Each structure stands twice: as C-alpha cells, then as structure tokens.
Amino acid sequence: MIFNIVRKELKSIFASPMGWIILALLMFGFGTQYLSGMDNYFQVMSGAIRPAERVGVTIFVGGQIYGNAAFLMSFAIPILTMKLISEERRGMTLPFLFSAPISITEIVVGKFLGLLIFLSILVIYIFIMLATMNIWADIDFGYLLANSFGLILLISSFVALGTFFSSLTSQPIISAVLSFIALIALMMAGRYYASAPDHWFNHISLLRHYQSFSKGIIESADIVYFLLFTLTFLLLTIRRLDSDRLRG
Amino acid sequence: MTISLEAKNLSRQFGPNFAVKDVTFNLKRGEVLGFLGPNGAGKSTTMRMLTGNLAPTDGSVKIGPFDIIEEPKKAKSLIGYLPEVRPLYKELTVDEFLTIAARFHNVASKNIKSSVDNAKQRCGLTHMSKRLIENLSNGYQQRVGIAQAIIHNPEIVILDEPTVGLDPIQIREIRKLIKEIGKNHSVILSTHILPEVEMVCDRVQIINQGSLVFHGSIEDLKQQRIGNKLQVGLSKAPSMKELSSIEYIVKVEKIENNLFRFYFKKTVDAEKLATLCAKNKWGLFHIAPDVTSLEDIFAQLTMLGN
Numbered sequence: 006m007i008f009n010i011v012r013k014e015l016k017s018i019f020a021s022p023m024g025w026i027i028l029a030l031l032m033f034g035f036g037t038q039y040l041s042g043m044d045n046y047f048q049v050m051s052g053a054i055r056p057a058e059r060v061g062v063t064i065f066v067g068g069q070i071y072g073n074a075a076f077l078m079s080f081a082i083p084i085l086t087m088k089l090i091s092e093e094r095r096g097m098t099l100p101f102l103f104s105a106p107i108s109i110t111e112i113v114v115g116k117f118l119g120l121l122i123f124l125s126i127l128v129i130y131i132f133i134m135l136a137t138m139n140i141w142a143d144i145d146f147g148y149l150l151a152n153s154f155g156l157i158l159l160i161s162s163f164v165a166l167g168t169f170f171s172s173l174t175s176q177p178i179i180s181a182v183l184s185f186i187a188l189i190a191l192m193m194a195g196r197y198y199a200s201a202p203d204h205w206f207n208h209i210s211l212l213r214h215y216q217s218f219s220k221g222i223i224e225s226a227d228i229v230y231f232l233l234f235t236l237t238f239l240l241l242t243i244r245r246l247d248s249d250r251l252r253g
Numbered sequence: 254m255t256i257s258l259e260a261k262n263l264s265r266q267f268g269p270n271f272a273v274k275d276v277t278f279n280l281k282r283g284e285v286l287g288f289l290g291p292n293g294a295g296k297s298t299t300m301r302m303l304t305g306n307l308a309p310t311d312g313s314v315k316i317g318p319f320d321i322i323e324e325p326k327k328a329k330s331l332i333g334y335l336p337e338v339r340p341l342y343k344e345l346t347v348d349e350f351l352t353i354a355a356r357f358h359n360v361a362s363k364n365i366k367s368s369v370d371n372a373k374q375r376c377g378l379t380h381m382s383k384r385l386i387e388n389l390s391n392g393y394q395q396r397v398g399i400a401q402a403i404i405h406n407p408e409i410v411i412l413d414e415p416t417v418g419l420d421p422i423q424i425r426e427i428r429k430l431i432k433e434i435g436k437n438h439s440v441i442l443s444t445h446i447l448p449e450v451e452m453v454c455d456r457v458q459i460i461n462q463g464s465l466v467f468h469g470s471i472e473d474l475k476q477q478r479i480g481n482k483l484q485v486g487l488s489k490a491p492s493m494k495e496l497s498s499i500e501y502i503v504k505v506e507k508i509e510n511n512l513f514r515f516y517f518k519k520t521v522d523a524e525k526l527a528t529l530c531a532k533n534k535w536g537l538f539h540i541a542p543d544v545t546s547l548e549d550i551f552a553q554l555t556m557l558g559n
Contacts (some may be wrong), residue, residue, distance in 0.1 A: 016353070020344045100465045101340035101401070104304045106330040107358035251308045 006107050010115025011122065018085070018123050027081050032129055034073045034077055035070055039134055042066035059200045063145040064221075069134050070218035071152045071219050074131065075212060078163055081187040082124070086167025089116045090242070094175035099249075113239055116167055117161075124160050128153050148221040156220025158231035162211060163188060165238035257282045257331075257408050257439045258303065263312035265298050272298040274463040275312070280409065283404070285435040287454030288443035290386065291555060295463040296443040297337050299364040300413050304442070317390060317408060330359060332437075333402035337413040339394060340401075343387035347378055349388060351404055354440060358405035372400040390425035396430070410434055411441045414448055416449060428453055447551060451475070461555040474550070481517045486539030499529065515545055 018024035046065050053059050093099045104113050132153050138144050170184040171177075188211075195210035207213055211234075214227040258280040273295040280286050290296050301307035303314055305328065307323045319328035342350055351369045360368050373379045376396040381389060386397055395415065402410055408557055411504045415431065416424045431453050434440055444450060450457050450471070457474050459467040467474075488511055490496070496513065498507045501522065506514040515526065516543040530537040 006359075009353075012356070013353050016349065017342060017344060020349075096340070096343070097336070097338040098340040098342060100301075100304075100306050100334070100336045101354075102357070103306045104329060104332065104334040104336075105354075106326040106359060107357060108326065250306065 007111045007115045007118065010102075010107065010112055011119040014089070014116050014119025015123060017088075018119070023084070024123065028123075028126065031077060031081055032130060035074070035127070035131055035134065037212075038070050038073060039066060041124070061145060062138060062142050063148050065136070066138070067149060067152060068219055069129060070135070071156060073193065074127075074156055075159060075215055078124075078160055079192060082160070082163040082167050083170075083181040083184040085120055085123070086164060086171050086184060087177040088171075089120065089168050090171040090246070091174055091177040091180045095177065099246075103250065109250075110243050113168065113242050113246065117164055117239060120164050120168075121157075121161055124164070125157060127168065128156050129172065131156075145221070151218050151221045151223050153168050154223065155215055155227070158218075158228065158235075158240075159211065159215050162231050162234045165235040165242075166191075169238040169242045169245070172242045178179060196234070255282045256280065257317055259315040260299075260303065261313050261315075263299065263302060263314065264310050265295075265307065266304060266310045270328075271458075271463050272522065273302070273309075276460070276463075277463055278458060278465065278468060280439050280441060282408070282439055283435075283437075284456060285431070285440040285454045287448065287457045288441060288448035288460065289441075289445065289450055289457055289551070290460040291445060294460045295410055296460060297413055298335070298463075299460070300411055300443060301336075301442070302310070304328055304332055304411055306334075306336075322486070325396070330405070331408045333405065333407040333410045334360075335398045335402045335410075335412045335415060337417075337552075338490055339396060339398035341386050341397060343385070346383055346495055347373070347389075347400075348382045350397065352401055354401040354487070355404050360405050360432075368404055368406070372404045375403065375433065376400040377426070392419050392426070395419060395423070395427060399427070399430060399434075407438065409439045410439065413443050414445075414447065415442065416444065421509075459548045459554050466554045481519070481521055482543035483517070483521055483523060483526065484539070484541045485513050485526065485537065486511050486542040487513065488536030488538055491533070499526075499527070512539070 043062075043066060046062055049065070050059060090099075103109075116206070132149055135149055136144070136146070166187060167180075168182040170187065171180045173183070174180050191210065192212045193210070195207045195213045198204035198206045201207075208230075214230045217224050217227055256279045261277055262280070263273055263276045264271060270343040276295075276299060278286075283422075287558065288299070290294050298307065302309045303316075303321070305314075305325050305439065308322070314328075316328040316331050319331070321328040342353075345353070348369065351372060352365055355365045355368050356362075370379075372380060376399055378393065378396055378400060380392055386394060388430060389397065399412065399415065416427050419427060431440065431442060435453065435455075442454065444492065451474070454471060456470050457468065458465060488513060490513070495501070496515075501518050502515055502546065503518050506516075508514055521542070527537060527540060
C-alpha cells in the first residue's frame with residue numbers, strides 16, 4: 006500500500022514543471038561547482054608547496070560539492086515538501102486518501118519516501134559526476150560513498166521536517182517559509198557555541214552531524230541522530246493528521 | 254434483505270455544540286437512501302463519520318460486518334465516497350487519476366485497466382480520458398469524482414451533494430447516473446434539493462440540527478404531500494353550507510372566487526364528487542389534487558424540530 010502512495014507522489018512531482026525545474030536547477034548548480042572545483046584544484050595545488058597543504062582531488066572537489074549540497078537542499082526541500090500535505094489540504098484532496106483503505110501512517114511514510122526517492126536521483130547524480138574523475142585520477146570511492154550516505158540521511162531529515170510543517174497549515178507558502186527557517190536554524194545551531202564544542206546546543210545542529218560524513222567517517226552516533234530526527238518528525242506528522250480526524 | 258451499513262447512536266460534538274446528535278439508521282443492500290436537510294444540518298458531518306474521515310464522539314458505524322473504527326481498512330474498502338468538495342488532482346489526466354484511485358482501493362493490477370475503462374464508460378468519460386482534469390468543465394469534473402467513487406465496485410457509494418453547482422442539463426445527467434449506480438450498489442445521497450430525492454431515492458431521511466426528524470419511504474413522504482385534499486372549481490357554486498354538508502367531506506375552504514378546497518373524510522374520491530357536481534349542475538370546470546409542496550412539508554418537519 007505504501008508503494009502506491011510513493012508512486013502517486015512521484016507521479017505528481019513529475020506531472021508539474023516544479024519537479025523538473027528543481028531537479029534541473031540543482032543539477033546545474035552541482036555541475037558548475039564540479040567544473041570550478043576542478044579548475045581551482047590545479048591552481049591551488051600548484052601553489053601548495055608543503056605536503057601538508059596538499060589534498061586529494063576527491064576531497065577537494067567532493068568536499069566542496071557535498072558541503073554546498075546541504076545548503077542548496079535547505080532551499081530546495083521546503084519548496085518540494087510544501088506540496089506534500091499543505092497543497093492537499095488546500096485542494097481538499099485529503100479525504101480522497103483518508104477514505105481509501107490506507108492508514109495515516111502509510112500515507113505519511115509513503116509521501117516521505119516518494120520525495121526521498123525523487124531527491125536520491127540527485128545524490129546518485131552527484132556520485133556519478135564525481136566518479137567520472139576516476140578516468141584520469143585514482144579517486145577515493147569510500148569517501149564518496151560515506152558522503153552520499155550522509156547526504157541521504159541529511160535529506161531524509163530535511164524532508165521529514167518539511168513534511169511536518171506541511172501538515173500544519175493549508176497555505177503551502179507558509180509551510181515552506183516555516184520549514185526553511187527551521188532548517189536554517191538547525192543548521193546554524195552549532196555556530197552559537199562554537200567556543201564550547203561540547204555544549205548540548207552543538208549536538209542538535211544538523212550540520213555538525215553531517216560534517217563527520219564529509220570527512221569520510223561513518224559514525225553510529227550521527228546515523229542514530231539523523232534517524233531519530235526523521236522518525237520524530239514523521240511521528241509528529243502522523244499525530245497531526247490523526248488529530249484532524251479526531252478533532253475535525 | 255442484508256444490511257450493508259449500520260449507524261448507531263452516532264454523535265459528533267464540536268466544542269460544546271452537537272453537529273450530529275444520536276443519529277441511528279441503516280442502509281439495506283441495493284437501496285438508494287436520500288439524506289435531506291437544510292444547510293448546516295449535519296449531513297456532511299454524518300457522511301464524514303460514515304466514511305472514516307471524522308471520528309464520532311459517540312456511537313458506532315458498521316460497514317457490512319466491519320466496524321469503521323476497529324477495522325478501518327476492511328470497512329473502507331467497501332465504500333466509495335465523493336465528498337462535498339471533490340478531491341481531484343487537477344494536474345493529472347482523467348486516466349492517470351482513475352488509475353491512482355483504483356490502486357489505492359486495492360484493485361488487482363491486472364484488473365486496473367478494465368475497471369478504469371468501466372468506470373469511465375459508466376460515467377460517460379470515455380472521450381475525456383487524456384484530458385487534464387483541470388481543463389474539464391464543472392459537470393465533467395463531477396463525473397470524474399463519481400467515477401473515482403465507483404471504481405472499485407464498492408458495496409456502498411456515498412455521495413455528498415453530487416449535483417451542487419451544476420446546470421440543469423448536467424443535473425439531469427448526474428441524476429440518471431446515480432439511478433444507474435443504485436441498481437448495483439447501495440447509495441447514500443445527501444442533498445437539500447427535494448425533487449432530487451423524489452426522483453432518485455427509495456428511502457428518505459430528513460435531518461435537522463443534527464437529529465433525524467423523518468425517515469421513511471418516498472411513498473410515505475408523498476403521502477404526506479398529497480394528503481386527502483382536492484381542488485375543485487365550480488362556476489355555479491351553491492352556498493358554502495351546502496357544500497360542507499356533503500357526507501364524505503370534512504371541510505370546504507374557499508381559495509378564490511370559484512375555487513374550493515375539499516377535505517375528504519378518508520380517501521380522496523374524485524369520481525364521486527364529480528358525479529355529484531354534475532348531477533346538481535354546479536358547473537364543474539376544474540378538479541385537481543391539491544398538492545402541498547415538498548418545501549412545505551420540509552419546512553413543517555424542520556420547524557417541528559425547532
């Protein structure tokens with residue numbers, strides 16, 4: 006049953022120009038970074054004399070792209086998630102889902118997975134793009150895989166949060182703005198106590214947990230953090246939709 | 254006859270106000286039930302509860318053998334529902350939308366195409382298959398709404414004000430469609446248009462301020478409507494006293510100059526009265542059943558509730 010919701014979501018993303026445009030714009034952005042990253046690599050490395058300053062091409066180009074991907078996603082995802090529930094609320098199409106033999110959990114998880122699959126196209130694309138460097142260089146695939154994994158976890162957290170804000174209102178724009186603000190705040194959380202790295206406030210920063218992936222490290226604490234984050238917001242969304250049914 | 258839907262003591266509170274209060278009824282298989290009431294009477298609220306879109310404050314709904322709260326999936330798979338505002342994804346084509354509807358209602362994938370075709374054919378949508386729903390006229394959009402409600406061949410079809418906002422020709426077509434659906438499914442239809450109920454329904458239920466004020470067959474409603482009165486025109490009428498003294502007449506009222514309203518003791522016997530008028534040469538020029546409009550009955554019933 007979840008599968009049917011996923012299919013429906015993918016269908017409606019691709020039925021409107023919005024999905025294609027966002028996909029194209031993001032890919033254009035990543036492509037440009039890849040190109041300029043390659044250019045810069047030779048300039049910077051030819052200036053770097055001491056061995057400590059020298060880094061591999063994978064980390065140099067990849068680090069830039071994966072680092073910026075987090076920020077680009079925080080712009081793009083609210084625009085995509087605002088459609089998920091807000092738009093259904095505004096178009097009064099939720100009864101169509103609620104009266105079908107599908108549970109609310111299946112609806113929410115299906116919508117979440119639908120968008121996650123759509124965005125995974127980008128992750129795969131970035132991976133393939135960076136893997137092409139292997140033609141002339143010997144690149145670090147482990148690093149790419151760790152980053153891709155981290156990016157998927159980050160995206161799933163973003164999508165879950167966006168889905169929740171989308172369920173709160175029937176105004177898609179409001180839900181987009183709210184989730185954008187929340188995402189930026191959570192990304193920036195680490196900056197306020199930068200001098201005290203172990204302050205609890207740092208631990209809720211999404212970016213901080215993402216950073217260890219960008220070093221190529223897969224740490225279970227980070228995985229758990231992202232999974233819990235995703236789960237929490239999905240549960241909140243389910244509760245919110247359920248209360249629609251209860252309170253009317 | 255088997256009962257396909259059973260609502261027991263259904264109540265719904267919004268804050269301190271009861272939108273629906275203690276509504277009990279059932280729907281037999283193959284029956285078209287009209288749900289009638291003024292705006293804000295609780296029709297849509299009741300339907301939302303029947304379809305599991307809204308949790309009742311009190312009471313229960315059983316669809317076939319399944320309780321909508323306890324076994325929502327099984328219960329919901331027996332219902333097709335068209336809410337008041339039709340839930341259409343306007344960016345999709347008719348075919349795409351109906352395919353999604355079929356999948357959501359667990360139509361086996363090998364049957365999806367045939368059930369989509371069947372629903373389109375029944376709703377007269379076949380030539381609109383590839384059109385975007387957005388670009389369809391109001392009447393056709395409503396047909397798509399009905400098509401998604403019958404796509405999985407449900408036992409019960411629930412339609413909330415299906416003819417609102419359509420033009421008279423479209424209304425006639427939709428009514429024809431509903432009648433047609435009523436042959437194979439049990440149907441609950443809500444409306445505030447009385448002739449509609451008379452045309453398509455087998456049984457009527459009138460709801461006002463959240464409570465049922467009338468339920469019975471269409472015949473019962475019509476009975477109330479026709480009553481035991483005749484309108485009679487006499488050009489050379491005798492005195493009122495003489496008219497009232499006819500043995501089977503209870504009362505005579507004068508409507509206009511030569512127009513009278515005769516109240517019969519038991520059943521209306523126009524032939525007897527006509528013969529009498531002819532015999533006495535009263536100049537009978539008009540004789541017709543005196544119909545209380547449905548609106549009047551409706552007003553009476555809903556006033557009673559107040």
